[in-house]
Amino acid sequence: MSKRILAISILAIASFFVACEDEQVTPQVVQNQAIAPKSVPIVQVDPFTAPAEPVVTAEQAKRYVKASAALVELGVTWSKKIEEASEGEKVQILDAYNVARDQLCARIGLAGIAEYNWITEVALPNPRNIPFFEAAGLKR
Known part of the structure; x- marks a missing residue:
C-alpha cells in the first residue's frame, strides 16, 4: 500500500510541476490543443454520491484493491508518456490521464x-x- 501511495503522490507532484512549469502559453500551443481530438469516455461512468x-x-473492498493496483500501473505508464512529451503535449496527456483513471x-x-477517492479518504480509515x-488482500 505504501508503494501505491508513494507512486500516486509522485504523479500528483509531477503533474503540479508540469502544470506550473509553462506559465506563458503561446497561441500556437492553444491552437494545437483546440484542434486536437478530445478524449471520449468509452464506458459509462456512473455519478457517485457518498x-x-x-x-x-x-x-467494494475487492474492487478498490483491484483498482489500486491498476491505478499504480496506469500511473507508471502515463508518467513515462508525460516525461517524453513536448511542453505543448503535456497538458493534453494529463487530461487524457485523468479520463483514463x-x-x-x-x-x-x-x-x-x-x-x-471517497473510499481512500473516508471509508479506508473507518x-x-x-x-x-x-x-x-489489502495490507496496511
Missing part, C-alpha cells in the same frame, strides 16, 4: 475515480471496514 455511512461492502475505475466496477479490506 453514502451516509462510511462503510463499504466486501465487493476514471475509465479504469468504472471498468472495475466503481463509480469512477470519485468513488475510489475501523468497521478493516475486515473487508483485509479479506480483499
Whole structure:
C-alpha cells in the first residue's frame, strides 16, 4: 500500500510541476490543443454520491484493491508518456490521464475515480471496514 501511495503522490507532484512549469502559453500551443481530438469516455461512468455511512461492502473492498493496483500501473505508464512529451503535449496527456483513471475505475466496477477517492479518504480509515479490506488482500 505504501508503494501505491508513494507512486500516486509522485504523479500528483509531477503533474503540479508540469502544470506550473509553462506559465506563458503561446497561441500556437492553444491552437494545437483546440484542434486536437478530445478524449471520449468509452464506458459509462456512473455519478457517485457518498453514502451516509462510511462503510463499504466486501465487493467494494475487492474492487478498490483491484483498482489500486491498476491505478499504480496506469500511473507508471502515463508518467513515462508525460516525461517524453513536448511542453505543448503535456497538458493534453494529463487530461487524457485523468479520463483514463476514471475509465479504469468504472471498468472495475466503481463509480469512477470519485468513488475510489471517497473510499481512500473516508471509508479506508473507518475501523468497521478493516475486515473487508483485509479479506480483499489489502495490507496496511
